[in-house]
Amino acid sequence: MPLRRPLIVIGVGGHGRVLMDIVRVRPDFRLAAVVDDRFTEPELRGGLLYGPISTVPSLLLDEPDAELVIGIGDNRIRRQIAERLGLADEQYAALVHPGAYVSSDAQLGAGAVVMPGAVIGPGAVVGAHAIVNSGAVVEHDAVVGDFAHVSPNATLAGGAVVEEGAHVGSGAVLIPGVRLGRWSVLGAGGTAIRDLPDGITAVGVPAVALAR
Numbered sequence: 014m015p016l017r018r019p020l021i022v023i024g025v026g027g028h029g030r031v032l033m034d035i036v037r038v039r040p041d042f043r044l045a046a047v048v049d050d051r052f053t054e055p056e057l058r059g060g061l062l063y064g065p066i067s068t069v070p071s072l073l074l075d076e077p078d079a080e081l082v083i084g085i086g087d088n089r090i091r092r093q094i095a096e097r098l099g100l101a102d103e104q105y106a107a108l109v110h111p112g113a114y115v116s117s118d119a120q121l122g123a124g125a126v127v128m129p130g131a132v133i134g135p136g137a138v139v140g141a142h143a144i145v146n147s148g149a150v151v152e153h154d155a156v157v158g159d160f161a162h163v164s165p166n167a168t169l170a171g172g173a174v175v176e177e178g179a180h181v182g183s184g185a186v187l188i189p190g191v192r193l194g195r196w197s198v199l200g201a202g203g204t205a206i207r208d209l210p211d212g213i214t215a216v217g218v219p220a221v222a223l224a225r
């Protein structure tokens with residue numbers, strides 16, 4: 014049996030636990046450690062090492078081949094942690110649940126995660142540290158930017174673009190070719206029928222920006 018790839022999960026909150034769950038059903042990965050600033054000191058629990066995020070460099074000295082994945086659901090905090098660690102992209106694993114479909118012609122960035130039941134079509138690009146959540150569809154040639162999150166059951170039709178850090182709420186839809194701007198939010202159940210600018214929150218069908 015080939016060696017299992019050691020993986021360090023960052024985050025023990027809801028999203029981090031989902032990622033640990035994926036590691037358990039991926040026979041090619043082995044959970045090497047879990048880090049989160051809720052821990053002040055390294056400690057062993059059930060044979061697994063838990064510790065603060067500041068222990069990552071020493072964990073990598075012990076196990077240089079270990080890869081990481083950031084299991085923090087908040088897009089901005091995920092970016093902050095990636096910036097704080099300053100590691101090369103190659104140090105992050107893309108983590109795909111075996112129950113997802115990812116076209117062989119799609120690209121997944123460093124640290125991207127794809128949840129059960131998600132579908133990623135040919136020519137699609139999922140950026141670094143992006144999340145494609147359970148049952149979401151990223152159709153052919155659609156783009157999910159770095160640190161973006163496509164929530165459960167959301168649909169990006171062909172060629173739709175979710176820019177860096179943007180969040181597509183549960184069950185929301187972007188029709189073909191439409192763009193959701195950087196760090197914007199499309200609320201749950203909303204449908205974007207035209208491009209939405211950076212830094213806004215839009216809701217409804219068709220989605221319009223909330224006045225704030």
Ligand SMILES: CC(C)(COP(=O)(O)OP(=O)(O)OC[C@H]1O[C@@H](n2cnc3c(N)ncnc32)[C@H](O)[C@@H]1OP(=O)(O)O)[C@@H](O)C(=O)NCCC(=O)NCCS
Nearest residue numbers: 146164165181182183198199200201202203214216217223
């Ligand atoms: C869009 C969203 C981010 C807005 O959150 P918020 O900034 O806290 O906004 P509020 O709850 O104050 O709502 C502001 C207004 O938008 C409306 N609204 C909020 N979310 C809406 C939605 N999804 N669809 C339609 N209207 C919505 C509210 O009714 C409110 O309207 P009002 O001012 O007329 O009363 C949030 O409601 C949402 O849909 N988040 C997606 C969550 C999700 O899918 N997470 C997945 C995790 S895996």
